Amino acid sequence: MPRFWLATRWAIALLISISFELLLNGPAGAQAAPRARAYTRSAHLMGSHFTFTAVSADDSLAWRALRAGLRETQRIDRLFSYWDSTSQVTKINRLAGIRPVVVDQEVVDLIARTLKISALSGGAFDITFASGDKIYKFDRQAHASLPDSATVRHSVRRIGWQKVQLDPIKHTVFLPGKGMRINLAGILQGYGVRRAQELMKKMGIAGGLINGSGDVYCWGQQPDGSGWRIAIGDPARPQSVSSWLTVSDLAVVTAGNYEQYFTVDGRYYGHIINPHTGYPATGLRSVTIICPDVELADALDDAVFVLGPVEGLAFINRLKGVSCTLIDDSGQTLVSKGMQLNSYHSAAPAAAAHPTSKP
Template structure:
């Protein structure tokens, strides 16, 4: 998945801990070998290789993950879209960009993007991409899905507490050895060396999406590295979104979507799902959060 995974578990002894951590590493590797769009021999790569040619049969697990991704696309009217993988990478966030891409280049960059052209056949467990050159990728859901799977596997094996952190997509369970909650520090996006809040993890998953590390500024406006798959333009207006809830996969879907949708549409969406809490910080430093998190509304 091209991401770092950090795994922490509470176990009776170091041998048991190592054995269970090895099982989780094997599980992450198994998932990567199913859904990676970087490796040429995975099921998702075969789907991409057959875009515009033929449907490809995939495992029920891959089909179900794709189905959930499409549900998010419909929910957000395309602000979230796994076919973003075919987008031309015309925006550079490494300091090399000196001017904005032309409107024509931006429009062309998303020609092969569009979740409406992903066809699922549940009876035959197939995925078909209608347009030649289309691609799907699970960069926005894969780590969260793997983290959730590892947590559920450990719970089934009787491991009572732990954290799986897939590059910021965190799934947690149980409590620390002293009986206290796991806690997470939320980075202040306007001052990266300080914390906005320290929150006890009473829900099992937390995911943060942010634009405070990769962005460009043109004419005084900040453009995030998270691109709107409908328009081809980077997200603007929101510096960071942290989402708490039962599933890291779903929390990632929400955090990415809220970055793209912006404050008003994003908050309207997530407030329909009370099992997921949020902290949203705008580019101007305004803080919006779920009331039950106890974070004071205001500005940084």
């Protein structure tokens, strides 16, 4: 029986193939009750491709819910965009070092949650990464060398999540240093998916799937009653699959580094920057987080990328209700404690959850 296939994808080219069972009416003349089917709508949002899927026996309800989910994501994009000159995030950045900015409670709340994740991850996740100097060009080309160490150290001088000043009473955000900036790109797609899903479910959509370019949340069941099958791509073989799992009421979020990168002496350097050192995070090609909260998963994949395979796995193993699977620079698949994957032939054998040394 055909199933729903979806490969998680954020910055890496991962396989997405979705098939729906064809649902037929009863015999001619019979007054059969409407049967559930899957309705899908796609849009370009937050600079990425989003797909909204609703499972329903009521086509009018399904289309209303899809439109509502899309509009909610658009609203969030306008509110938090780093690039939109009218967004509240842009205003915070524009007035850095000048004065606090009054913002919506929603903005205060999301920034507060990012700071908690920063503290939890030891600063591996940091929305002030945008304060760093642009010293790299991720053009997929071979470069002669990395920037010199003094330039790299200087590039991160304004970064620091601890510097962000929130006043929950006055609803203000203040960046105390001139040139400081925040960018919520590392969590915003997950937040948009979460809010859209909550809205669609409240409207009566008991099953569905939203994919924000690799930030995936699925709930309920497919039209045939089965769970949602999520495929994880193979970084070494674009458009192929390394493993898969079947889930429901869970987020599966993947980050990777082979769409935006450069190489030096044959080594890949991806676009995710370690906010402590200023150098691109190394050691991993792909990170997939599985947990009930798609917003949290969206932030954790970047944190694990920065921490690397050893510290990243140890970090996830300390978190309740969170699992991960990683693909390191050597192509080996690593999994957290209790994580069960179905591997394809293209996947490297799964390793122990506690590797003893970095690759």
